[in-house]
Amino acid sequence: MPFSTASHASLAAYANAGNSLILEHILDTDGWLETLRDLLADHxxxxxxxxxxxxxxxxxxxxxxxxxxxxxxxxxxxxxxxxxxxxxxxxxxxxxxxxxxxxxxxxxxxxxxxxx
Known part of the structure; x- marks a missing residue:
């Protein structure tokens, strides 16, 4: 699994566990914004x-x-x-x-x- 995929999934896991996050992230790769939007849709x-x-x-x-x-x-x-x-x-x-x-x-x- 690419690091970015695992990293993005871990952000969703933290949020899903009830944690508030402040994230600095440069969305410079096609698909990252959409992936994060989907993973964090309930937040x-x-x-x-x-x-x-x-x-x-x-x-x-x-x-x-x-x-x-x-x-x-x-x-x-x-x-x-x-x-x-x-x-x-x-x-x-x-x-x-x-x-x-x-x-x-x-x-x-x-x-x-x-x-x-």
Whole structure:
């Protein structure tokens, strides 16, 4: 079984056992969003996009040294394509502002993302 399949199944198992989860996951592989949507269909999923300026991503890519050159730009241009989020945040707005926005949006209970 591929690691991603097992990892996704374990997330569903945690949620099905009554645990609340906060998950950071880059859905960069075809089918992962649909798999998670199916596995978590019985749970309240609040789907949030986190955006970061391209120049910051490119600098991080260089500093890490373990990423193929150009992968930051490729991800920046494609990672959010076709996905609908309950909330979109921008790292340039700062942590405090983003936390406030996230909590306020989550508390409304409104959900209209790709998970619905």
């Amino acid at each position: 309240d999923v609040f789907f949030v996009a986190v955006h970061c300026p391209l120049d910051v991503l490119i600098e991080r890519e260089k500093r890490r040294g373990d990423r193929p050159a150009g992968s930051a730009r490729r991800d920046y241009e494609t990672i959010h394509a076709g996905k609908v989020y309950d909330l979109e945040l921008d790292t340039g707005e700062g942590i405090d502002a983003n936390v406030e926005r996230l909590l306020a949006a989550w508390r409304t209970g409104a959900r209209s993302s790709s998970f619905r």
